[in-house]
Amino acid sequence: MPRRFAAALCVLALALAATTAARAQTFRWASQGDAQTMDPDSQNELFTNALNGQIYEFLVARDKQLGLAPALATEWKQDGPLKWTFKLRRGVKFHEGQPFTADDVVFSVNRAKEKTSQIANYASALGEPRKIDDYTVEFNLSQFDPIFLQHLNTVYIMSKAWCEQHKVTKPQDFTNKEETYAALHANGTGPWVLVSRQPDAKTVLKRNPSWWGKFEGNVQEIVYTPIKSDATRVAALISGEVDFILDPPPRDLERLRHTDGVKVIDGPENRVIFIGMDQARDELLYSSVKGKNPFKDVRVRKALYQAIDIEAIKAKLMNGQAAPTGAVVPSPLGSFNDPEIEKRLPYDLAAARKLMADAGYADGFEVTLDCPNNRYINDERICVALAGMWDKIKVKVRVNAMPKATYFPKQEKLDVSLYMLGWGGSITDPEVTFTPIYRNRGEKGVGEYNRGNFKDDELDALAAASSKEPDADKRKALIKKVFLRHNEQVHHIPLHRQFIPWAARQNVTVVHRADNWLELQWVSLK
The missing domain is CATH 3.40.190.10 (Periplasmic binding protein-like II)
Known part of the structure; x- marks a missing residue:
């Protein structure tokens, strides 16, 4: 091979190697x-x-x-x-x-x-x-x-x-x-x-x-691109357009596990998904019921709860990537893995219909369910599934799904009648759930995420006491009372803790x- 040609090839190889190395330092997700x-x-x-x-x-x-x-x-x-x-x-x-x-x-x-x-x-x-x-x-x-x-x-x-x-x-x-x-x-x-x-x-x-x-990693540059479409996001990963996706759709996990060049990293998330209801207004903003608020009646709240086939949601929508729970807290560590706290109300359509009739709503009513469509795993699809289940007790639900940038400000203004919310993070202690979600709305962020604006003075006092009790055993007893009071009153309807495979x-x-x-x-x- 001529020396000049060999030198040119060497230069080209070095240039390609440098380009590849530079690209390898950019993490696209x-x-x-x-x-x-x-x-x-x-x-x-x-x-x-x-x-x-x-x-x-x-x-x-x-x-x-x-x-x-x-x-x-x-x-x-x-x-x-x-x-x-x-x-x-x-x-x-x-x-x-x-x-x-x-x-x-x-x-x-x-x-x-x-x-x-x-x-x-x-x-x-x-x-x-x-x-x-x-x-x-x-x-x-x-x-x-x-x-x-x-x-x-x-x-x-x-x-x-x-x-x-x-x-x-x-x-x-x-x-x-x-x-x-x-x-x-x-x-x-x-x-x-x-x-x-x-x-x-x-x-x-x-x-x-x-x-x-x-730094433990070798990345020099980060490029983050939001991709709303599940199919497009998965295709970008398979093609190598992106290196990582945070939220692969549950239905695509098995395909991704068997795709060359791709891997799935499994793990649970400290996050609970639940439904909230406006329990404050005398008349709901988005309902066919005039002059009164059906969600003020605990029987209606229980009816909605008992009309949910949570195992169907787990199997059909979440592909098993969810843990149904009866406790509105991100991790079972927060409820001390107590079966009494974690226990759900049973799926029972007959009981749900009786509760609706006893509350004076045998013929049901119409209501809007506000829901994000790009925040939680299958959020919009879960809301649509709930609408189908509630139809069986004659509650006609209009699903109003929207991007989280629109959804959260709407919810923050309490501009909702029925809504989905998720709660989680690194802290498993129930304090970070009780004060923002279980407490009556007040100052300094207390009750900020009580978007149903319910007022339960007994629950509020128990939660407030648990926030400042220095004795661990006394605090544990208070925490259990908080959960049981909340669950008895059905101030929220728990769904599941979601899993997060990457x-x-x-x-x-x-x-x-x-x-x-x-x-x-x-x-x-x-």
């Missing part, structure tokens, strides 16, 4: 929906939190087993039941160069308490933060918090100077469609820097070369966590 905002306090929704969590950080982080570990705080101590002191990590800078200090911690906790924050109830539980010096912060609580460190793991640390510069010292009012600088821009201390943000189209991140931590190309290594949180610093591409 997808799921059905997008983050709602880049403001980390504005919306408490898992995917939004997880994407923001690549850019912003907490004082304490989660490890691969969901244990708590040092992050922006290096050490801490508890001085009695109502006081915590934290030492902060030195030498950390925000992406735009601002130094990280105690001022940012105090600012961030107080920002997260604002009315427009969706994590106000968690931030408020932390008490009052106080700067001792640039690298020491003290928290003084008004009452004992049994899960203080876990609450701390919900508050992202933002730059006070950056927020003041861009007039975002309060969280974006997403519900009322406020547009702020923080909605499309970000400035954290985390492993990834936001390069560009096109909502519902593409988000690009790059590795932060100045991050204080140590799907990836064979050359991808990821860490599957039960909170369905893809930590990008751990991703590697071979």
Whole structure:
């Protein structure tokens, strides 16, 4: 072979290798929906939190087993039941160069308490933060918090100077469609820097070369693309257009398990799916019943519950990828795996029809079920299935399915009569379910996700007591009473805890966590 030709081939091979290596450092992934905002306090929704969590950080982080570990705080101590002191990590800078200090911690906790924050109830539980010096912060609580460190793991640390510069010292009012600088821009201390943000189209991140931590993966760039269509999302994975999808459709799992170049990574999720009902208005917004509200009658709520064939939903819609439950809490750890708490009301159409007749609705009624179509596994299909089941007790349901960016603001305004909601995350303690969902709606985020706006003073008092009881055995007894009271009154209709298998190309290594949180610093591409 002529020397010049061989040299040219060598150059070409090196160029191709360099191109392949560069491409291998870009991780392309997808799921059905997008983050709602880049403001980390504005919306408490898992995917939004997880994407923001690549850019912003907490004082304490989660490890691969969901244990708590040092992050922006290096050490801490508890001085009695109502006081915590934290030492902060030195030498950390925000992406735009601002130094990280105690001022940012105090600012961030107080920002997260604002009315427009969706994590106000968690931030408020932390008490009052106080700067001792640039690298020491003290928290003084008004009452004992049994899960203080876990609450701390919900508050992202933002730059006070950056927020003041861009007039975002309060969280974006997403519900009322406020547009702020923080909605499309970000400035954290985390492993990834936001390069560009096109909502519902593409988000690009790059590795932060100045991050204080140590990357375990080899990825240099992240490209996230929301792909609503299940078929298109799966096809993109099989073709290699994307490296990973967070939410493969249950019906496609077996095919993906036997597809060359693709693998399925199985795991449960700490997330419960349930139905809520407007129990406050004297007349429902979206119903044929005039002058009264059928959902105020516990017999109607029980009838809807007992008309649900949950095993059919598990088998036919979820392909077995669900665990039916009678407890509205993300993990059975939260209910102590207590069979009495976990027990569902039986599927019984005859009993459901009798309850409807006893309540004065033998001929049924019409109502609208609001539902997301890109948030939970098979969310719209589940709602359609429920409508078919409720038709058997003469409740005619119109399914109003919409993207989560439209759905959640509608729900936040209580502009619903019947609705689907999912609840989950890294914390399995029932406190993070009780305060936002089981409590009467009040200040500082209490009852924020009680979107049916029911008022149950007995339940509220029990839940409030469990939030501050320092004795573990007494608290466990209170927690059980909360569950049993809630289940007896059917304030929500539980469905199931969903499983979350992920799907990836064979050359991808990821860490599957039960909170369905893809930590990008751990991703590697071979």
